[in-house]
Amino acid sequence: MSRVFLLWGLGVGVAAVLGYLFHGLKAGRKWSSEDAVAVLAAGVGVASAAQVCWVAIANGDTAPINGIWVQMFVGGFALGLFALRTAVKKFRGE
Numbered sequence: 001m002s003r004v005f006l007l008w009g010l011g012v013g014v015a016a017v018l019g020y021l022f023h024g025l026k027a028g029r030k031w032s033s034e035d036a037v038a039v040l041a042a043g044v045g046v047a048s049a050a051q052v053c054w055v056a057i058a059n060g061d062t063a064p065i066n067g068i069w070v071q072m073f074v075g076g077f078a079l080g081l082f083a084l085r086t087a088v089k090k091f092r093g094e
Helices: 002-027 033-058 069-092
Strands: none
Touching: 002 033, 002 069, 033 069
């Protein structure tokens, strides 16, 4: 199952990098390879966050997750927000 999330993350990341490059060219900015890598990592981060949330929900009634599934879900949600915020900052040129 983790390969599926990783492949989706890479796909989302590559699409985000292409969007970042197109957006930068349209806005007249020079693109940065560091920013492109950060956007790619953000795509993988969103997929990783989805996987953490999915595991928390799908396995919430089995040990050892049954006692911490809510905290695990919140952690995955926070990871996703952090990844999205990183991508948004790079698209804005921050």
